[in-house]
Amino acid sequence: MKTLILAGGKGTRLWPLSRELMPKQFIKIFDGSSLFQKTLQRALILSKPEEIFVVANREYKFRIIDDMRDLNIEIPKENIYLEPRARSTLPAILWVLRTNSGKFAILPSDHFVEVSEDYKNAFRAAERLSENFLVTFGIKPTKPHTGYGYIKPGKDLGGGFIVDEFKEKPDLSKAKEFVESGYLWNSGMFLFDSRIFIEEAKKLTPEIFEAFEAHESLEEFYDKIPEISVDYGILEKSNKVAVVPMDVKWSDLGSFDSLYEILAKDEFGNAAIGEKPIAINSKNNLVVGQKLVATVGVENLIIVDTEDALLVSKRGESERVREIYKTLSAKNDKRVVIHRTAFRPWGSYTVLEEGERYKIKRITIKPGKRLSLQRHYHRSEHWVVVKGTARVYSDGKKTLLRPGESTFIPAGVLHRLENPGKVDLEVIETQIGEYLEEDDIERIEDDYGRE
């Protein structure tokens, strides 16, 4: 069976943890693994590496490649589909399934799922049903959650049910009715036979179907088609939809509240990611941090501390985090876009400090990678190697630098920084000049085509 991983999603409800250039699915939240990596591992239960596909925004290309490399998983480059912009799930799935035939497990990359026998059995049952149906997976509810859509199961098909109806996110009293009536949470996971999917797409969303047929590349039409989910565009209208129940621990991690739900809690109901907080007279709080956090006399809070932004929210109100995101977006505040650590094809850098006329970065270059051959017109740079070996090209000369060694690149001089070794290269760069923005760079040659 093939698997398609949907790796889009900006994670705006998990700001400040999630930023546009490093969204929720790529953050190493759980034991040094990202949600995308955990989804990759789940995909391998069903498919061989060459049978795994990924669709995501093109900005996430290197996040995807890095996460795969970390796990030593090689997915063929041609299986990675990079959209120019987000059009929700329907166009993304159609793009992949129209040129690759077979049965596809469709997995969102930013959910939490605990794999169990029940999980695997559900996929087996779904595989059989997918001969005749587009199959959804419905999670057995653990509570009347108001943040999920629900699926009303109908006629028993053996291993699954016809879907009678899809229900929008309910208020609390409706949610209780749904749970009592045996409705299931819509998990966002599917199993589609490409043949049936294409038929239904042609029939139910002909304009999108035709748009794909009529054009060579997505650029030509992708911003003209509607943003539409596969649930809304096909599943709610088709008469060939089945649901297979799944009794597993699951969360869409769509809010900090849901993150709190799936984390382990101590005897006071407190959960934490990062250094263990000091909690005095405090209960039922979530603390996500990277330094010492002390709470006194507080309950039901979500505290998320990052290098450049802190969120303190009442539990249950974390959906309103979107408003912060919108406020900052409207002001073009770069703190929605970027953490103080930025990822590049060759590795990453963290801005340690900025002052008038200077900026200090810690640069990490992965083994075998190098920056572009470049120059800056407004700044000079000092490099001090702190770990690994650097090959430096500057002003026509090549040098090897070891930890403790340094070099100076005057403004205007052509230079290149490379890691020829087997371990990460770490360099402290001090920039000095009148203009220190990232756009003061002229690339003459680049391994990643960015000239």
Added chain:
Amino acid sequence: MKTLILAGGKGTRLWPLSRELMPKQFIKIFDGSSLFQKTLQRALILSKPEEIFVVANREYKFRIIDDMRDLNIEIPKENIYLEPRARSTLPAILWVLRTNSGKFAILPSDHFVEVSEDYKNAFRAAERLSENFLVTFGIKPTKPHTGYGYIKPGKDLGGGFIVDEFKEKPDLSKAKEFVESGYLWNSGMFLFDSRIFIEEAKKLTPEIFEAFEAHESLEEFYDKIPEISVDYGILEKSNKVAVVPMDVKWSDLGSFDSLYEILAKDEFGNAAIGEKPIAINSKNNLVVGQKLVATVGVENLIIVDTEDALLVSKRGESERVREIYKTLSAKNDKRVVIHRTAFRPWGSYTVLEEGERYKIKRITIKPGKRLSLQRHYHRSEHWVVVKGTARVYSDGKKTLLRPGESTFIPAGVLHRLENPGKVDLEVIETQIGEYLEEDDIERIEDDYGRE
């Protein structure tokens, strides 16, 4: 009139804002001024610079000198009394008043007081009464505060009253009675004629009085005498105590709750020091920070964010912050002692980043100051000048470095860094080596006697 400023106090209830090596009175909380500086300015209303005295822990010597320099105030060095350890207010005051005669205004350095005509009139009235009394200042209460001691005024003396009784911090119902009965908050400010004070000290706390008489230096006896406040040791027992009422905005700033009380608040009751927070559906919160803070759906919180520690406390519970301080102290956690910025006689440094085998600091050296002539055995150092001009002595040679210029000091080499100019010198120092602690330093020569 003379003024004695009591500048001790570790500010443990204002952790993490306040740290042992940089306590509350020296932090630039209000418009770039510290509470100590504001107290200095109040002292100048009553006294000329040569009539101002300061008593504090010896660790705060350079904080005091720096704060005075910032304001261009020169207090004679001999007026600065540095205790080897804290013994509370009685021994501190006695130490100064026994060898300097006259009337002394006694001012705590870590309180907030709004200077007004009423403030000045109160000191005039107190000066007259101090001929015959030890005078305290009682603040007219604005509410039944349970965090302050109260003073019960008795017979009217004209301009002040005999003190009938001192009352301990009351519970709420007692506080209400006190306020209704016209009791006053004990402000911790006094006006003492040294003659009367010494008489009363000799009579009421003879063992402390005698200890001073019997020894040349404090070292010999200071850890053997009891820690005792002037209120408890003398004022509550003497029959020569008067109180002058003062109707001013005042707070002992003994907790974040009291900081909240004196700060300006917006229409939602929110107060902030630092970048203006984003507040969604949030009321009556205090945010003290240095980066973006967003609050959602929360009320009555105290949020204090510093580089290496975050406090989130319910308002009204901030007295329990002491427990955090104790927990960390017991573990010898250096976060009670030091911020990431450490102050030195020549200026300061901030640790920007520490890794395995490297440490990066931003060093600021004040005009005309220099570090010691020193060497390190386990680390080499790179200096890049980012602002100002550096005079570098290294391995027998002197150089001047301008912004953008750098030098390298190998381990073991004798070196010295100096600011010969008129503006602050800022240098980025990258240390590399197997051992990077502050104690790997051999000082050959030092302007501050630290060899």
